[in-house]
Amino acid sequence: MPYPTRTTPAAILESALQLLESGGADGLTMRSLAEALGIKAPSLYRHYADRATLEAALVAHGAVQLQTMLKEIAEGTPAARLRQAAERYREFAHAHPALYALMMQPQPMTGAPKALWNTVLKLSSAVTKRDDDTAAAVALWAFLHGFVSLERQGAFGASGPQAGFATGLTALMVGFGKSS
Amino acid sequence: MPYPTRTTPAAILESALQLLESGGADGLTMRSLAEALGIKAPSLYRHYADRATLEAALVAHGAVQLQTMLKEIAEGTPAARLRQAAERYREFAHAHPALYALMMQPQPMTGAPKALWNTVLKLSSAVTKRDDDTAAAVALWAFLHGFVSLERQGAFGASGPQAGFATGLTALMVGFGKSS
DNA sequence: CGGCATTGCCTAACACTGTAAGTCTTGACA
């Protein structure tokens, strides 16, 4: 009886992402992932040491993807670019809720997530016109992440979350000394 | 053979909170909770329909507690009170990380959490001087929640999260048209 | 006071998790 095809790391990640999208966080288990790949759960441990390692790979993947989306923005004033980046950040979080949740789990920030943070920092510093303006970047990111979190948990009634997003973002930028 | 003491709902909540504090989110399981109470896991289902219901009770408890902390602040200008409330919010989140995480899980916002939200809204509206200024309150809460989330996940290096908190809060308030 | 229903506990068991141990199959290379 021949064994199934050899499984590649790329295929595993792809299947895992797909399961996350379709079934949410609960949809991704070692067994469901294995089944999607046509193998048995324990075989996955030949490729990833444990679930945590697999998740780390997913997080890295997500960070790279999001960072790319943010870096692609090249047109407009720094303020306009920041606004656009914020929109994309929010879109990403809502388009891939389970992946985003995974990315935002407590964990030491290294590698891809670190690079993502640097991108946010640069985008923000361009607006405040102060290099390495961590305070502003931190506030910005906090606002972004907090907003999408509250949004996802349905904290806002029908009373216009979208409006609050733009308003808050503007307030933050104004407060940090730059409008436009 | 006499059965152990009759278990009260209050005792269950108390034990659950304690487990949450000491062992984090993983420390609270139906079995560990039962053991802490001197009973067996299935017996818990006489008191709470399922784990979700139990968690809802914990969330409600946390919301009431936090709301009380925020409402206690009576002195100072609206801006000063808001600042102090923000500090307390952050302290609460860090003092009870697991409980706070539970409170911030996606779930329809009703009852105690709703009341908490109203308190935040009032605190914020007092500063912007516009009744029912949801946009400002939303931005504020997003900032608060986002900040503590990122803080908890270690997203900020040693580069002064504390500074970023005050700075961001001020920026937000300035941006919404009121300093002091 | 006696009977009875409700309440709260029990044990046993099911369907899931992640994961460890040990074995078989396959393809590549000496």
Added chain:
DNA sequence: TGTCAAGACTTACAGTGTTAGGCAATGCCG
């Protein structure tokens, strides 16, 4: 052709939430 490593397999364990069914003790009602 023989050997070896990679990747699959089966089996099994401990732990999760949860259900089913039964015993004990409390409180109510005649």
